[in-house]
Amino acid sequence: MDSELPIFLSVQEHRVNSWGELQEELFTGSWNESLRRFRPTLAFRGMPDSHHDLATSLNRRGGNYSRQEHVMLRAFRKYARGTTNPCESLWDWLSLAQHHGLPTRLLDWTFSPYVALHFLTEDPSLYDVDGVVWCVDYRETNRLLPRPLKAQLREEGADVFSAEMLATVARDLSSFDKLARHPFVLFFEPPSLDERIVNQFALFSVMNDASARLDAFLEKQKRGVRRLIVPARLKQEVRDKLDQANITERVLFPGLDGLTRWLRRYYNPRPPGAPSGQ
Template identity: 75%
Template sequence: MREQRVGTWLELQDALFAGSWNEQLGRHRPSFVFRGMPHVEHDLSTALNRKGMFVRQEKDLLRAFRKYAHSAAQQQMTSLWDWLALAQHHGLPTRLLDWTFSPHVALHFLTEDTDLADQDGVVWRVDYRETNRLLPKPLKTQLQHEGADVFTAEMLAAVAGDLSAFDRMTKHPFVLFFEPPSLDARIVNQFALFSVMNGTGLRLDEFLEGQKKGVRKLIIPAALKWEVRDKLDQANVTERVLFPGLDGLSRWLRRYYSPRPR
């Protein structure tokens, strides 16, 4: 893993987009995913395993969610992975973590919480082609068969119908990234996808720290955060776009018109 501290907006852009040129395609088409966090000391534990809270309740939580979810949702869900994505999207503790294909969406989540503007933040940048090298053979074969680099819920269901089968694939930790179904405009606008590991107690940052290639941890100093936030607002990367509806509009207005702390 490479850790890098950036000092300016331009240096940040260079770091986010470095290596994006795809020689085979002749286009700037990177194989990166991003996760922005407002405090550099925040780790990559999931809501399920943060402080060990729900590690043993994964099946109970998901079973109850499926039982009590609105019937309209049930008509769209065809696999466990669909249900897992829906549950994560609505705040249930799961083993999933939210990521995005967009570096600027990641920067939004780095700077959205103005209460943490005085803290250094972090953006994780992961090359999923590198992490895919450690996948079990059935998952690699599925990617090759589909000509894909990240999974869909349908692709995962074809290889592992439930989480127990997924966890039994190998004893070695691995991570994969999958795109959820387009449940609503929020997922679409955030260019969202999820990471998932083969165990409830595994932490992604601990796994990524051992990777020699394809992982960058970009440290954004507190002094740069307000410039990043203002330029994102100018580029229309805001709550109003990323959380469509009145709730997102209100979140944007509240933050946008709040005074900057001295």
């Protein structure tokens, strides 16, 4: 990770001042005129510190670590076979590897703005710093997709990919990377490997270069990209209202581990001098 804090100069940024304003901003642009429904085409990513970048777990390893991507994935596929998670394509395997912590070129996003807010507020030790929600309109990023991928979306009548759709166009990462010389990003829904992925309304972003940085790409993407800054003083209020709405670790991480994570945070004493939303 870079030692200097990133500065997002050309990305549209808005600092909210209240819970009500946050709701307005999160759902801005959700009206779909062609469907006559509130159906946004946005991917959300919540982060507890507004200075955090969009480096992938592979980016964060530094150096030439991205060159080891295929080696790690090959080893993962070899040793993970026989587990309870059936994988039919490379994209299934890549999703499974990301899900279990292997460094990959994937980055976690969600269709749910409230799930994004959960990850922005899940760590009480960071309530003294501003958080951020990235909002990316994947219809806009799709404009830069190479022709075969655009054709696949049209054929399926979709705006995001499934692992199965991706496998139709690119069976491996090498062929995926060669689809275009220019950088592009696409969003795809991972297979429903477990309840965690389903409950988090998850999707992944992937670029056609293991060493590429999504934040650098989005800096040049003038349309459809926003950063909502949630000030530190609002974090506790946001967290309490998410708890009331049942957006908690107990739901997003089903099982005993999620239950204990929720209880540990929920009963965490409020530190003296913590910022207040009132």
